[in-house]
Amino acid sequence: MDLGFDTMKPNDEDVTPPPEDVEAGESVIEIDITTRKRRGRRKGTKIREYGSLASMIAWMAFVFVWLFFYASDYGIFENIAVVLVALLIVGALNAVSWIPIQGEGWRARTSAISGIAWIIFLIAWIIFFAVDYGIYENIGIGIASLLIIGALNVLLWVPTAGEGWGARISALGGIGWLTFLVLWLPFANDFALIYSINAYQNVAIILASFLIMLVVVIAPWSSEIGKEVHREPGLRPRLRGTMAGFSLWLVFIVIWLWYFAGNPIYSANQNVAVVLLSFAIFCAVILGLWLPWARRRGEGPENWWAIGLAFLWVLALTAWFWFFADSFDAYQNFAVFLLSLVVMAAISGGAQWKKARDFGALDWDD
DSSP: OOOSGGGGSOOGGGOOOOHHHHHHHHHHHHHHHHHHHHHHHHHHHHHHHHHHHHHHHHHHHHHHHIIIIIGGGSOHHHHHHHHHHHHHHHHHHHHHHHSOOTTTHHHHHHHHHHHHHHHHHHHHHHHHTGGGSOHHHHHHHHHHHHHHHHHHHHHHHSOSTTTHHHHHHHHHHHHHHHHHHHHHHHHHHHHHHHSOOOHHHHHHHHHHHHHHHHHHHHGGGHHHHHHHHTTSTTHHHHHHHHHHHHHHHHHHHHHIIIIITTSTTSOHHHHHHHHHHHHHHHHHHHHHHHHHHHHHTTOOOSOHHHHHHHHHHHHHHHHIIIIIGGGSOHHHHHHHHHHHHHHHHHHHHHHHHHHHHHHHTSOTTO
8 A cells, every 4th residue: 555655755856955065056156257257357458458559540540640631731839739639638538448437446537537638738728829928827827727627636536524525625725726826916917907906906915815715724624623722711712813813914904005005105115114013013912812821821932022022123124114214225125124133133042042051050060
């Protein structure tokens, strides 16, 4: 009688392979995947190699066609520019093909392309447009274009998370001011044709732009600075007061240069005297702001007479430039400035030497 025991026989499909067979199978799969990746990379490398070779052949063909059919219609520098720009374009294409795009590769690609684009712009500018501008204007254009490329790379590489956003703003603020400066200095005369400004107002514009740049650069870090100085009682308001005082001093100089310095009743030397006197007042205010805080901490300058001597020197220069400097030329006034500086340094150095000598003469054996 068939009791159905045959149904209890194990089926080969239900048998779980031993662990060794599973590991061997996974190893085979990994080897197969790795082999395929290597083949893919080799295939991609071959494609890029052929592409680079083809691009160079295309560049040489372009040079041949250009020289044979079109070069005679242009000057030698223009032809050189066309050939170099074509070569740089080929270089940009190869940079795009060879720099990997995974991870940070796209940033590297963009940086490389931006650098090549700047060289292309510079060559094109020098060949086709530079003749219409002076040497300083062309230098300004070249430096400004390089700074713009630098700003682009700041946006590419400086992170936005954490403190990166502040670093971005500060870097862009500094680069933006330098770009303005290198463009303003050579092109200021062209601006004067649209809106008449004198030399003093020109300097006022530069100082005002510098003040704006400082605000942009420092603003992202104000909260961090506040956290660092919050532990010291009285330190934060003094830092704010110092920055505000410096800003107000610059604002005063800008207002003076813009509205008063060009007045015929004031000479150039008297304008120098005004700047010196305002600087002395600013330093006196800042000293008064920090002196009580330093005394509470048992700190402060050891040689107060040296600070007083410096104030006297600035005030003496102020009096010289306001009352006497107009009777002498620029070289003579500069000689007076140097002489006063040497005298002040000699007095200060002599006092320090005397102090060191008296200190060394003490009887240290007792």
